[in-house]
Amino acid sequence: MTLDSLYSRYQSARRELTEADWRHFTGARRGMTWVTRPAADRGTVIAVTQVMFAGDQGIGELSILVDDTWQSRGLGTELARHALSQARLHGLRAVTVMTGRDNNRMIRICRSFGGRITGANSHVVDFSLPVD
Template structure:
């Protein structure tokens, strides 16, 4: 993996810089920053570029884009935090989105991740997930982080397994992963 893991969470206005090595683009710098409402068109372009299998792995349906009302909820700071990632060479092209959003269960946050198909397998998803988990660990109200993923989503299962997730509640082709251990439940 040609990647340095992102540092612990930073204030929303700060951009985290992560060096990457892409087989087609060479050495590039990925910039990770807090998402804003104005990012919706770029996030939807990411969805349009993504293969059906990638969108289905993320949403369990073949969605082509997010509606504004959905994106508003995802970028609402009272619910948690959403980040977008782009490269210095193409700052208007989102190549990854990660969310850590409060659920209806007290102390529980949900993790969501989507990475551009051409950037998968390079460690970016792991770096984004680690960053989101560190954010959760630093939130006083967060006692656990859950992620619902497909049983066939090998990359996400590997990321979560590597971070010590406990897998449970398998229903059909989906399974829930939970990460805890930094605070009493």
């Protein structure tokens, strides 16, 4: 995973997750986390997708991290689709996404799932995606 990709996901210069981070991300009451592995190489994780439950009931926060060599092949789009379908099963009304203003792939994903912009500054843009 390049530092660029890690920065795009975490909005900070983070090289790895600590045990505490991982506990936070995988605590069942805090949200849902999925890891993706290629069928031909089950020992390798190539993506991590998360919907964390926000303070506001019915709202989740979606984030996706795809391994660089697997990017731009449609995987992020399919993972977003999966996350939204799971969000629906969990009764969420909407999921938010915070991403870099220059993150064209994530912005296209947000738009393709009906996302509307709810806020922006010079670095990041916030989307809200409906969960129908």
